[in-house]
Amino acid sequence: MSLKNKAGGGSLWINPVLDKEFRLRMRTPRSFVALLIYVMVLGLLAIGFIYVTTGLQDQQSGGRFDPSVSRVLFYVLSIAQLVLIAFMTPALTAGVISGEREKQTLNILLTTQQSSSAIVLSKLFSSLAFMVLIVLATLPVYSIVFLYGGISPSQLALVFLFYLFTMLLLGALGIMCSTIFKRTIISVIMTYGMTMFIFAATGVAYLLMLAIVQQSYYSGTVPPKYSWVGFILGLNPVGALVSIFEPGISKQAFLVNSGNLQGKAPIALWLQFLLVYSVVIVGALWVAIRRIRPVRRKRREDDFDAPNNGASAGEVAEMKPAEGMKNDK
Amino acid sequence: MIEIKDLSKRYGNFQALDGISMTIDAGTVFGFVGPNGAGKSTTMSILATLLLPDSGIAKVSGFDVTKHPKEVRRRIGYMPDFFGVYDRFKTDEYLHFYGASYGIARSEREKLIPQLLELVNLSDKKEAYVDGLSRGMKQRLCLARSLVHDPEVLILDEPASGLDPRARIEMREILKELKRMGKTIIISSHILPELAEMVDQIGVIEHGRMVAQGKVSDIQSRLRVNRVLHIRTLARQEELAAKLRDEAHVSRVLSDANGIQVHFSGQDVEQMQLLRRVLDWEYEVVSFNEAQTNLEDVFLEITKGGAAT
Numbered sequence: 188m189s190l191k192n193k194a195g196g197g198s199l200w201i202n203p204v205l206d207k208e209f210r211l212r213m214r215t216p217r218s219f220v221a222l223l224i225y226v227m228v229l230g231l232l233a234i235g236f237i238y239v240t241t242g243l244q245d246q247q248s249g250g251r252f253d254p255s256v257s258r259v260l261f262y263v264l265s266i267a268q269l270v271l272i273a274f275m276t277p278a279l280t281a282g283v284i285s286g287e288r289e290k291q292t293l294n295i296l297l298t299t300q301q302s303s304s305a306i307v308l309s310k311l312f313s314s315l316a317f318m319v320l321i322v323l324a325t326l327p328v329y330s331i332v333f334l335y336g337g338i339s340p341s342q343l344a345l346v347f348l349f350y351l352f353t354m355l356l357l358g359a360l361g362i363m364c365s366t367i368f369k370r371t372i373i374s375v376i377m378t379y380g381m382t383m384f385i386f387a388a389t390g391v392a393y394l395l396m397l398a399i400v401q402q403s404y405y406s407g408t409v410p411p412k413y414s415w416v417g418f419i420l421g422l423n424p425v426g427a428l429v430s431i432f433e434p435g436i437s438k439q440a441f442l443v444n445s446g447n448l449q450g451k452a453p454i455a456l457w458l459q460f461l462l463v464y465s466v467v468i469v470g471a472l473w474v475a476i477r478r479i480r481p482v483r484r485k486r487r488e489d490d491f492d493a494p495n496n497g498a499s500a501g502e503v504a505e506m507k508p509a510e511g512m513k514n515d516k
Numbered sequence: 517m518i519e520i521k522d523l524s525k526r527y528g529n530f531q532a533l534d535g536i537s538m539t540i541d542a543g544t545v546f547g548f549v550g551p552n553g554a555g556k557s558t559t560m561s562i563l564a565t566l567l568l569p570d571s572g573i574a575k576v577s578g579f580d581v582t583k584h585p586k587e588v589r590r591r592i593g594y595m596p597d598f599f600g601v602y603d604r605f606k607t608d609e610y611l612h613f614y615g616a617s618y619g620i621a622r623s624e625r626e627k628l629i630p631q632l633l634e635l636v637n638l639s640d641k642k643e644a645y646v647d648g649l650s651r652g653m654k655q656r657l658c659l660a661r662s663l664v665h666d667p668e669v670l671i672l673d674e675p676a677s678g679l680d681p682r683a684r685i686e687m688r689e690i691l692k693e694l695k696r697m698g699k700t701i702i703i704s705s706h707i708l709p710e711l712a713e714m715v716d717q718i719g720v721i722e723h724g725r726m727v728a729q730g731k732v733s734d735i736q737s738r739l740r741v742n743r744v745l746h747i748r749t750l751a752r753q754e755e756l757a758a759k760l761r762d763e764a765h766v767s768r769v770l771s772d773a774n775g776i777q778v779h780f781s782g783q784d785v786e787q788m789q790l791l792r793r794v795l796d797w798e799y800e801v802v803s804f805n806e807a808q809t810n811l812e813d814v815f816l817e818i819t820k821g822g823a824a825t
């Protein structure tokens with residue numbers, strides 16, 4: 188769709204909207220304060236954890252901090268970071284369109300030659316770039332974990348990729364709300380609502396369903412290969428994240444008979460998470476791109492294809508000036 | 517250049533535009549006037565591709581605003597009635613951003629932007645943050661912004677609103693300059709004398725309908741059927757006023773410290789005869805003149821309860 192057009196054109200990276208977002212974001216002290224607070228929260232958590240565990244171990248092993256404990260620290264940090272991301276991403280993205288609308292700059296931006304997809308995607312990417320910066324700034328905290336061992340760099344890389352995906356998801360939802368709702372405050376509330384749903388509601392639903400299913404599970408004469416409850420946990424980011432460190436979790440989540448060694452989970456939790464929410468991301472971005480400018484109500488049937496065809500035709504004409512700018516830089 | 521036909525737009529069950537039509541030729545400066553809530557901004561938003569009409573056609577340079585919005589955007593410079601600026605930009609960065617948004621190469625922008633700042637008298641504010649500009653300067657900056665891509669058509673929604681008299685005059689000078697540059701300009705306002713000296717045509721809109729359209733002078737003369745005469749005498753003013761009330765073509769006579777005001781429906785010949793009669797009566801007339809019907813009167817006359825429809 189339009190998404191591919193833009194990225195394929197390669198003009199997205201030097202897009203003026205993206206350039207503007209980067210510049211203006213970095214001109215507020217707020218960004219640096221957010222970065223500072225974020226890293227401090229995570230750092231304090233790590234220090235607190237070490238303090239507590241070494242304190243507890245003092246009586247037993249004389250203050251040693253062994254790899255298995257550092258593994259636990261890694262899990263704690265990773266989940267804490269995921270929760271922090273869940274708090275930060277909506278705050279960064281839920282106001283990007285509605286904020287411009289409220290400041291009355293959106294109208295002017297919409298009369299320029301920038302396509303709807305360029306505006307939406309640039310705004311999303313600039314917010315995500317800032318989130319990535321924040322997450323990278325927490326890397327030194329993770330060095331504590333590496334100091335004591337127990338975790339491989341590739342695991343860390345996977346976790347960071349997972350964060351990236353989660354940010355993309357929450358960011359896409361935030362931008363969609365920001366386009367649909369006229370006021371930032373409503374958009375922020377709705378985005379946090381969706382985030383809460385993804386993080387908390389799926390977890391609670393899993394635990395509830397698990398209790399119900401477990402009662403009837405072993406009563407049957409022939410136990411089924413696996414239970415569907417696992418699919419609910421696969422919608423939960425924490426569940427999916429844990430399944431990256433501990434692949435065995437997927438099997439447990441689907442209640443695969445533990446006696447059965449050949450038994451496998453129907454799908455790894457993180458993979459299900461990735462697949463389901465990829466569709467959500469694409470859907471949310473599609474809505475945002477369509478709704479940022481007024482939607483034609485007439486000719487509803489061919490509307491489905493028409494705007495995209497129109498956009499790609501327009502894009503070809505636009506390519507020249509965009510290319511010119513690139514050479515220029 | 518701009519073609520609007522039977523354009524309608526409703527918000528909920530409020531009919532904001534009710535079948536409005538107008539044509540504006542290339543190079544024309546068109547004054548769009550009407551009371552608050554008449555539908556000026558709505559019409560202009562539709563022309564700027566920001567709003568979709570419910571029915572009717574709006575075309576800019578032959579491109580339909582709903583079918584080819586990209587082509588339309590390329591050709592128009594739009595200045596909304598209310599707008600914000602990115603406060604944390606410097607003035608020239610602000611223009612660079614919009615220039616880039618229209619796909620203008622940096623080297624070209626480097627040449628263009630000083631010229632634009634010159635045009636709107638902001639050259640000395642090049643390095644200033646937009647945040648620190650006064651209202652009038654922001655307004656001029658926004659006008660410069662609407663010119664970055666050298667549009668054929670300018671859609672200016674109350675560009676002088678909220679400006680002090682001096683800033684209004686400056687804005688007017690800039691617009692005259694743009695007119696000399698051959699732009700087609702559609703400009704809305706409810707302060708009519710402001711438009712009078714620079715527009716070629718006016719369209720008067722009320723309740724979403726066009727109530728009068730044409731050359732300023734045409735519309736003015738149409739209303740001259742009812743002229744107001746102003747007479748000042750050295751003495752015996754009340755006596756003269758009483759006598760005038762019985763004259764033909766006189767509909768109303770007011771007498772106060774400033775003299776006598778006569779609402780007169782006759783033409784030039786009758787007016788001359790009236791003057792001759794007053795002199796024959798040997799009143800000591802100091803002045804006898806026809807009050808200028810300005811656009812303000814035209815406006816009030818036309819929009820009087822929408823009777824002119």
Ligand SMILES: Nc1ncnc2c1ncn2[C@@H]1O[C@H](COP(=O)(O)OP(=O)(O)OP(=O)(O)O)[C@@H](O)[C@H]1O
Binds near residue numbers: 551557
């Ligand atoms: N978004 C909207 N929702 C509902 N009604 C609206 C909206 N925008 C405008 N209107 C209504 O449409 C009518 C026309 O508004 P418009 O802004 O076009 O008037 P205008 O001629 O520009 O007035 P002004 O001189 O005050 O700027 C008004 O009665 C207004 O209340």
Ligand SMILES: [Mg+2]
Binds near residue numbers: 597
């Ligand atoms: Mg208005």
